[in-house]
Amino acid sequence: MIEVSGLTKRYGGTTAVKDLTFTVRPGQVTGFLGPNGAGKSTTLRLILGLHEPTGGTVTVDGRPFRDRPRGLRHVGSLLDAHDVHGGRTAAAHLFALARSNRIPRSRVGEVLREVGLAEVARRRIGGFSLGMKQRLGIAAALLGDPPVLLFDEPLNGLDPGGVKWVRDLFRRLADEGRTVFVSSHLMSEMEHTADQLIVIGRGELIAAESLAEFSARGTRQNVTVGTPAAVVLADLLTAEGAAVRAEGELLTVTGLTAARIGEIALEHRIPLRHLDTRSASLEEAFMELTADSAQYLAGGSR
Numbered sequence: 001m002i003e004v005s006g007l008t009k010r011y012g013g014t015t016a017v018k019d020l021t022f023t024v025r026p027g028q029v030t031g032f033l034g035p036n037g038a039g040k041s042t043t044l045r046l047i048l049g050l051h052e053p054t055g056g057t058v059t060v061d062g063r064p065f066r067d068r069p070r071g072l073r074h075v076g077s078l079l080d081a082h083d084v085h086g087g088r089t090a091a092a093h094l095f096a097l098a099r100s101n102r103i104p105r106s107r108v109g110e111v112l113r114e115v116g117l118a119e120v121a122r123r124r125i126g127g128f129s130l131g132m133k134q135r136l137g138i139a140a141a142l143l144g145d146p147p148v149l150l151f152d153e154p155l156n157g158l159d160p161g162g163v164k165w166v167r168d169l170f171r172r173l174a175d176e177g178r179t180v181f182v183s184s185h186l187m188s189e190m191e192h193t194a195d196q197l198i199v200i201g202r203g204e205l206i207a208a209e210s211l212a213e214f215s216a217r218g219t220r221q222n223v224t225v226g227t228p229a230a231v232v233l234a235d236l237l238t239a240e241g242a243a244v245r246a247e248g249e250l251l252t253v254t255g256l257t258a259a260r261i262g263e264i265a266l267e268h269r270i271p272l273r274h275l276d277t278r279s280a281s282l283e284e285a286f287m288e289l290t291a292d293s294a295q296y297l298a299g300g301s302r
């Protein structure tokens with residue numbers, strides 16, 4: 001289990017992570033979501049003890065990760081797929097990691113087969129595609145057969161087959177009882193990957209809940225209405241308590257059903273050209289939830 005409590009990290013005048021508290025449990029895939037610059041990578045580095053927190057604590061299975069000798073047996077991680085020595089072969093890279101963590105050499109062949117890189121084991125990493133480097137990074141994370149795994153944007157650069165392979169792998173690792181913590185800035189990536197979600201924005205916790213709970217936020221329904229009398233109808237719907245957004249002849253309405261909107265239009269003899277109900281997607285729910293932090297970044301005021 002990963003326990004983050006009151007975690008804060010400042011770099012000079014920038015607060016990357018602010019009073020963050022959450023728990024990541026074993027047996028599940030937990031998605032770590034937030035817009036660019038939200039503080040995900042910083043948090044993962046703090047969990048791994050690569051940075052010192054300004055405040056708060058973070059433990060892995062009850063102890064700071066830094067206190068663990070032979071770290072790869074406790075936590076496997078992929079932070080940056082490019083962070084490898086291009087002149088080395090894939091096998092040499094993994095042998096070096098195995099040696100320094102006292103992991104049997106036989107694991108190298110096993111993990112290379114597992115990630116589909118056995119045939120290129122003797123090739124230099126410098127010639128690898130991003131997708132191959134991602135696979136190599138995953139092999140390194142798996143090397144010590146650790147109970148806890150952290151991945152920073154592991155789906156970047158993978159083709160659809162690679163994405164499916166990673167998703168299936170995460171599922172299997174979680175089913176084996178491991179803690180799997182995966183960051184992404186795209187809800188669409190997590191939708192079919194995660195059981196639990198930790199959502200942050202501007203370094204602060206926005207939500208910590210199951211994907212099902214998060215999905216419930218997205219079930220709010222909008223009705224789109226097309227009419228040449230958009231201004232008149234918008235006034236009538238607003239008077240009934242709806243929230244209305246107008247774009248020319250098209251209205252997006254929340255707070256009233258399509259049936260009720262149809263009745264109101266009929267009562268006032270307003271012709272409708274279009275009437276359609278749609279549910280907000282998970283992606284929209286995520287964007288709405290993180291809109292403040294995303295706008296803040298877009299304004300460049302950090």
Ligand SMILES: Nc1ncnc2c1ncn2[C@@H]1O[C@H](COP(=O)(O)OP(=O)(O)OP(=O)(O)O)[C@@H](O)[C@H]1O
Nearest residue numbers: 011014016034035036037038039040041042043185
């Ligand atoms: N070493 C550092 N020195 C100074 N500022 C930093 C450092 N690392 C991160 N930051 C700042 O902290 C904030 C959070 O960055 P972080 O990389 O953790 O976000 P992120 O959620 O991983 O974003 P992305 O999805 O873009 O990778 C950013 O404003 C970033 O510029």
